[in-house]
Amino acid sequence: MEINWVVIGVVILLIVVLVVLTIRKNLKEKKKLENLLNNDFKKAEKVDVDAEDSANEK
Template sequence: MEINWTIIGIVAAVLIVLILFMIRKNQKEKKKLTAFLNNDFKKNEEEEPDVDNTANER
């Protein structure tokens, strides 16, 4: 039984390309997620109580 090195080389090359593609895609998704999470958070603006109105409500 003879080992067909050509087919093994082609399969190895395809696997390397697939792994590199997945790593690159994952990095893009990570950047998008990080930007989304950083920009999605909106701080609640605290309103200062109006001292004149709160005194009249009591």
């Protein structure tokens, strides 16, 4: 029984390509998620201070 090196080579090549593509996609998704989480917070609203309101005095 002979080993068919061409078929084994093609299968190994396809596995390597699949692993590389999966890693690249995961890195892109990780970057998107990181940007989303870093920019997804509610900014505090600025409160206008009324100069005539005595409660705002220090």
